[in-house]
Amino acid sequence: MNLPAALNLEPLDRQTLGERAYAKLADLLISGRLAPGEKLSLRAAADVLGVSIMPVREAVSRLVADKALEVMPNRAVRVPLMSAAQFRDLTKVRIAIEGHAAAQATQHRDNNDLLSIGRAEEAMRAESQSLTPDLPRAVELNKTFHFAVYEAAHSPILVEIIRALWLKAGPVINLDLRANPDRLAKGHAIRCHAEVRNAIAAGDGAAAREGIAADISGAADFILSRGGLAG
Amino acid sequence: MNLPAALNLEPLDRQTLGERAYAKLADLLISGRLAPGEKLSLRAAADVLGVSIMPVREAVSRLVADKALEVMPNRAVRVPLMSAAQFRDLTKVRIAIEGHAAAQATQHRDNNDLLSIGRAEEAMRAESQSLTPDLPRAVELNKTFHFAVYEAAHSPILVEIIRALWLKAGPVINLDLRANPDRLAKGHAIRCHAEVRNAIAAGDGAAAREGIAADISGAADFILSRGGLAG
């Protein structure tokens, strides 16, 4: 089994088309570029992605399993419309689980985690305090910060669950954020992020949980106050 | 739009073959009839289910998304082997989330919930104290009790998350339970269930959380002590 040492390359990623289609669609959802209620045609999506409908079918069936998409009784696929009650439920669950992850992070974070959390927090602060904030970029940086925190809990299963929650919340939250740049300027999220960062550095689990909870419910209250939800 | 009132039938379930295949496979996993490491051939499964491979593909791709199945780099599909570390992570997450659900149940349960929880608890107690306990049935009754509790939290999103966790834990936990009927006889689970039931009836959130945690970690400790896990 001795090979020439020159062959030290990684096992070259053999990503299937289905996975790439899933990643593409998931990104659209999580960043809010697909609005609730928007319909999605398998064939149209396949055309856009430049593949046949088979990979798209696989991607969509995964997203439907995650309840990030839904098939109507008419068999049409769309981004689910969320009632205010459902959104409140989702928010409560996010606060419980993401708060738990943040608390765990205070106990299991290592130096690398602190570094990436710090970098992510500063990047988002810089962007949102910029005179001409780039909203899509701010949404992306927000995601980066949150997941830097959750990754610090060192629980792959927990991170995966939270990712699925973001898939559901993304269309509602980030679509709205795109439409309302002023909310970013108020800096509520920025303050929460700083609180979380400090709590994790200090090892204060309760404070980290509260910081995340305040961030999530701040955004949720804003959405609910605008009253744009169904049902 | 006025119709003869005789047409009061439900919208006749148009379940797709893919959904039925998913339900079938999920049940096999959650009840531990598929062992970790066991391979699953799409064509063979399609033969057994009497359909073409298309519905099976959809079901499997969902389960892979849930990480209840995995596709190896060789493209073979199998039930994931779980390392002891992964199993500990899963157990910790289950305790946090299922414990949270039980605590929520103490606040949101209504009379129907109390009834179904009581019935489920008694049914499982009767079965496990029987002289000739039917293990597959005990596994099923255990599931029924737990989900009766979680449903009482009245949070569909939480229940769905827990269902996904059981999909991962089922092959490890229930396969083992089938092989070790004596664990059931020790009655640890039964005592925990009674504690949970009483706590929910009394509205004691902390006690309900602890009861669930004791039940989960009791089973997990037993699995870990047998040392049959990979890696």
Next chain:
DNA sequence: TGCCGTGATCTGTGATCACAGTTAGACTTG
């Protein structure tokens, strides 16, 4: 006796076709 090449047979992935059901628009009819 031990090892390596080779081919048959399996795997999942992707494309294409067929079909039933839905939808929307134009056309006809009262």
Next chain:
DNA sequence: CAAGTCTAACTGTGATCACAGATCACGGCA
């Protein structure tokens, strides 16, 4: 002009075929 009907173009679902890669057993060579 309005209401009903019919057709044409979509929808997702399922089956079938084609293909590249993996696996494993058999047979020949060293």
